């Protein structure tokens with residue numbers, strides 16, 4: 001009988017993020033697909049034991065916890081030691097890990113130490129018997145179904161791929177795992193710096209993604225630039241719609257070229273082949289023509305609309321469900337008024 005280990009961590013306040021409960025849903029399904037597999041869990045971080053209470057009722061046999069001050073902050077040496085210790089204690093065959101930056105960064109190292117295999121960015125299960133997972137390659141352009149015989153098999157689940165699990169608070173058996181830490185100097189967090197100018201424009205949980213293309217900062221029909229107005233309209237929309245902001249490459253590159261820019265737009269906002277592929281229910285592309293933002297950056301957006309002055313914008317035509325041939329300045333102004 002194989003053993004499936006759900007591997008998750010708490011946040012700074014000792015809570016479980018939605019993506020941890022999404023991974024629980026995936027783990028339950030994985031155990032089901034393996035037939036008679038049993039399900040256990042490993043929780044790392046501050047308040048791990050208390051947070052384990054949220055897993056009650058999911059059919060988990062035992063929860064292995066690693067808590068304490070050394071594990072409240074994410075760092076490679078302590079996190080990898082914790083994951084290794086949990087996997088050894090649980091004797092896991094399949095490790096279903098939340099695809100957070102904290103876990104993704106240690107999984108391949110731990111898989112190597114345990115002579116296992118790892119697949120990251122898994123978004124679902126494949127067809128057929130047994131456990132087959134679907135994952136993306138080449139910047140989300142190719143999807144593959146992967147099946148492995150090697151164990152332990154580490155599988156990290158991309159956030160937003162499964163429904164978060166919710167259930168009754170039945171008590172679960174917990175057990176604190178001893179972790180021997182390597183002899184490295186302690187890391188003290190003295191502060192945080194964000195690359196944006198103090199404005200949080202990337203919101204993975206937002207309903208809507210607004211994509212701003214380079215057209216916003218180009219000469220408009222009256223022969224003038226309107227970057228300042230564009231910035232105000234976009235900022236207003238982001239606030240009112242609680243939307244996340246994506247940008248085309250041409251748009252974000254301009255900042256480093258000293259052109260007229262949207263001040264809160266950085267390379268972190270870029271979507272597309274060489275950018276990110278965020279998941280949101282709706283997307284609105286404005287002043288954007290490029291193939292990469294429309295074909296790749298929008299891949300996981302369910303309902304897509306675009307505003308472009310150019311009726312021949314092939315990518316907006318091909319990839320948007322609705323294309324408004326219109327001036328984004330006028331449309332966004334009206335939308336903001338309505339909001």
Ligand SMILES: Cc1cc2nc3c(=O)[nH]c(=O)nc-3n(C[C@H](O)[C@H](O)[C@H](O)COP(=O)(O)OP(=O)(O)OC[C@H]3O[C@@H](n4cnc5c(N)ncnc54)[C@H](O)[C@@H]3O)c2cc1C
Nearest residue numbers: 213214215248249250272273274275287289290292309328
């Ligand atoms: C290897 C490689 C990788 C790349 N990776 C990426 C990537 O990851 N992401 C990415 O975005 N790009 C990427 N690119 C670049 C991409 O091919 C395009 O050059 C880029 O996306 C174009 O950006 P844009 O659509 O914002 O600008 P433009 O092509 O300049 O389009 C501006 C659009 O705005 C419209 N417009 C102007 N004013 C208005 C207005 N008032 N109202 C409405 N519409 C208006 C115009 O009609 C035009 O269609 C990559 C290119 C290469 C070669």
